[in-house]
Amino acid sequence: KVAVVxxxxxxxxCLNWGCIPTKALLKSAxxxxxxxxxxxxxxxxxxxxxxxxxxxxxxRDVAEGMSSGIAYLLKKNKVEVINGFGKVKPGNKVSVTxxxxxxDYSAKHIIIATGARSRELPNLPQDGKKVIGYRxxxxxxxxxxKMVIVGSGAIGVEFAHFYNAMGTDVTIVEYMPNIVPVExxxxxxxFERSIKKAGIKVMTNSSVEAVDTSGEGVVATVKTKKGEExxxxxxxxxxxxxxxxxxxxxxxxxxxxxxxxxxLVNDFYQTNIPGYYAIGDVVPGQEQMExxxxx
Numbered sequence: 001k002v003a004v005v006x007x008x009x010x011x012x013x014c015l016n017w018g019c020i021p022t023k024a025l026l027k028s029a030x031x032x033x034x035x036x037x038x039x040x041x042x043x044x045x046x047x048x049x050x051x052x053x054x055x056x057x058x059x060r061d062v063a064e065g066m067s068s069g070i071a072y073l074l075k076k077n078k079v080e081v082i083n084g085f086g087k088v089k090p091g092n093k094v095s096v097t098x099x100x101x102x103x104d105y106s107a108k109h110i111i112i113a114t115g116a117r118s119r120e121l122p123n124l125p126q127d128g129k130k131v132i133g134y135r136x137x138x139x140x141x142x143x144x145x146k147m148v149i150v151g152s153g154a155i156g157v158e159f160a161h162f163y164n165a166m167g168t169d170v171t172i173v174e175y176m177p178n179i180v181p182v183e184x185x186x187x188x189x190x191f192e193r194s195i196k197k198a199g200i201k202v203m204t205n206s207s208v209e210a211v212d213t214s215g216e217g218v219v220a221t222v223k224t225k226k227g228e229e230x231x232x233x234x235x236x237x238x239x240x241x242x243x244x245x246x247x248x249x250x251x252x253x254x255x256x257x258x259x260x261x262x263x264l265v266n267d268f269y270q271t272n273i274p275g276y277y278a279i280g281d282v283v284p285g286q287e288q289m290e291x292x293x294x295x
Contacts, residue, residue: 002080003079003081003082003105005084005086006083007083010071010074011063013115013116013117015063017138020063021059021062021063022134022155022158025138026162029161029162029165035048052142053141056138056139085097087249088250088253092110108275111278112256112263112276113279114280117133117242117243118133118243124236124240130213131211131218131238133239134155134237137159143166143168144235146168146170146217146232148218148235148236149170149171149173151174152180152181152202153181153239154180156172157179159237160172161198171203173206173207173208174204174205175206176204176205177204178192179202179204203229205225207222208220208221208222208223217232217235218236219231219232220236242281243261244281256271256276260284262282263278264283265283265284
């Protein structure tokens with residue numbers, strides 16, 4: 001007998017605000033690029049334009065369709081969906097709050113899979129309009145003329161590719177010496193050559209020290225090896241990683257061990273408290289798991 005506690009959309013970030021809608025945008029970008037280079041394939045296409053709102057709508061429709069599909073599959077397989085904010089409690093219990101009312105549920109096995117959200121740096125507070133995270137980047141009403149993207153991980157470079165394809169002037173600012181810094185250095189170097197060839201500007205060994213949103217757009221002060229530089233844009237996308245959703249979910253009350261923003265688990269995803277498990281973005285990556293094995 002299984003129940004799922006969900007405070008927002010079934011399918012989580014991946015289906016609603018991550019992998020799936022992002023890939024839908026990238027597919028539109030790919031089709032648009034094929035059309036723009038149709039002559040390379042012996043095909044003539046006249047007057048092609050990217051309808052940005054329609055592209056965004058397609059992406060959101062894909063996400064909503066898949067989320068609805070998850071709801072159907074859960075119902076078909078007799079999985080109960082409990083809408084609300086879940087909080088683990090001692091004694092193998094979960095408290096779910098919805099509309100100001102809390103209800104307790106008991107289970108022999110409790111899995112914590114609360115995921116993560118866009119990380120905010122102190123000097124890059126997100127206002128959702130001029131300084132945005134990945135959610136806003138997936139649902140802008142118009143394509144900005146200029147965009148600064150801080151961070152060149154998977155999120156940063158995917159949006160850089162998409163918005164560049166849409167005609168936006170994109171600049172990536174990366175703190176590390178190479179873009180996509182977690183990848184092999186050979187991949188990083190080749191990828192940097194490819195995106196520069198596509199017209200994306202890249203600034204490595206650089207950091208955004210401050211942002212000014214008082215004017216019409218955003219002005220970013222960037223520290224480089226050569227000194228400070230000022231970048232002007234309509235929008236700044238903060239893509240500096242993710243933050244685990246582990247606050248206020250009862251971990252301290254139960255006594256579950258947390259280290260460096262992650263719930264520690266063993267090879268079977270068990271926490272240090274019997275009956276409580278954790279999976280997904282709230283647990284360490286493979287390398288960390290080998291170092292921090294508990295239980």
